[in-house]
Amino acid sequence: MTTTHKEGRRRSALRHLIADPQAVISASLLIVVVLLGLLAPVLTEHGANEAKLDAVNAGVGDHGYLLGGDKSGRDIFARLLFSINTSVVSALIGASIGLAIGITSGLVGGYFGKRVHGVTEWLFSLVMTFPGLLVLIILMPVTKGDYRATMVVFGVLLSPGIYRLVRNLVLGVKNELFVDAARVSGLPDRRILRRHVFAVVRGPVIIATAFLAGSSIAVQSGLAFLGVGSNTVPSFGAMISEGFTNLYEEPLQFLWPSLVLGIITASLVLLGNSLRDALEGGRPKPVRIVTATGYRPPAAEGDAVTGLLTVDDLAIAYPGPDGELKEVVSGVTLSVAAGETLGLVGESGSGKTQTAFAALGVLPAEAVVTRGSVRLDGRELLGLSERELRAVRGTSIAYVPQEPMSNLDPSSTVGAQLVEGLRAATPMSRGEARKRLLALLARVGIPDPERTFRSYPHQISGGMAQRVLIAGAVASRPLLLIADEPTTALDVTVQAEILDLLRDLQQELNMAVLLVTHNFGVVADICGRVAVMREGTVVETGTAEELFAAPKHPYTRMLLDAILDETALRTDPPAAPADVLETETR
16 A cells, blocks of 8 residues: 555656756756856966966965966866856856747747747748858857857847747647636636746757757857957867867866866756756637628617526538538537526537537637628627727636546646636735635535645545636636536546535526536426527427427437437347457458
């Protein structure tokens, strides 16, 4: 039991690094080297460019020079210490500029639509075509030989690599369910990027930072070796160049700067590898409405509506490989009144979730609404901007997803995510939000709200996670709750508890509930009315009692006939072992 517990326990990246000898040694060497550079004025009494004619090519310890003098009579030890500072500044400038430009552009280019992505991709592809070292040399008259300005330019040249890294990571995470859940809760894009998307990106970025720093140091030293830039700035490259010309007379002058530069760059590479090992373990677009054949514009705002949520002749299409639009939802019309529960039933692929997503305004970017209307409390939702939809989500309309564990951000505590969503929907202090959410967690049946509030998603069960999401959804007292298969991933007893909870909350808040499901047992338990969907259309609508007692459409009867009960028995004979073997052989 102890071994299993230890194997299953998550080790933080910091603890992993501390336990890694490679990380400890490389980090220690870097700290020592940086400290030596910072303490240079204390450790040596000579300046980097201070020369003595009688100390030309002085031996080790002569004339007060700890490591001897170079061919110009300058203290090699002092120049080494001040060269460390030059390298550190180069690393900080080059890496910082590269990270700032690359991360920002990667987040924006990966998260937003094709137009933004196309612009950023074109710009960074253009930057990548420039020969980096040649550009730095050509721009020397502009930078006036200042290595700091040169490193700013080099940081820009480094940014495409970070951009592509971040963009690819964002493309992989932006459609995750916990990001969709953050959008549905009404969080603005900047907060989603900062709190949810960047949490996934930062690990690889931290690793890349070590290599960016090493590259900056190497390029600055390389330029100094070539004699490009100011000859008054102490640099490992300049020292190596001078030592190389004096190699046959004083080989140690070449050895010392090469050794220190090698230690710094090797330590950065090894630390980057250790960070990689430690960290590896350890949004929809506004709906496009196009004018198409048969398009009927939505009704005016003043027209009468038949329910809190009304969907009228909704059609949603996606482009095929040939570019032609193919409808997946066609002519859907339904309504949900305040205090009513409507069950949206159908097999997988019937268009239930697409209809619900249209109401939420979270259809995929490639989706096209060809006609129809979706109105909430008399307000048309189709065609609203993302800013306008954020004002609706989480306040007037809320969402309970199908997979609770996938819709909670694994990098944040449950409480942090709930507080963030509630404060985005309803302005209030953190203390007020915490108090309301703790009361709601207790109301939804969580035995220890404080502990759950402080827990990470992996520390709670699936049933608890679903209760947490329900509490977050109703925290702002929405007019409409859309629940997409809220009991699918739960066992039978927990399913019953969740349905009872939804029923009680609906009565307390007088919410309208649109329940997306394929389970007729759930429909019979909680729904007052039912809409049956097949191949993107509503084939039958009626009260639950009418539908179960006398279904009108053949498809509805087929679905009801498929329900197993105590009287349903298989009539086909079991397959013989020989028949099974023959079938498998074929």
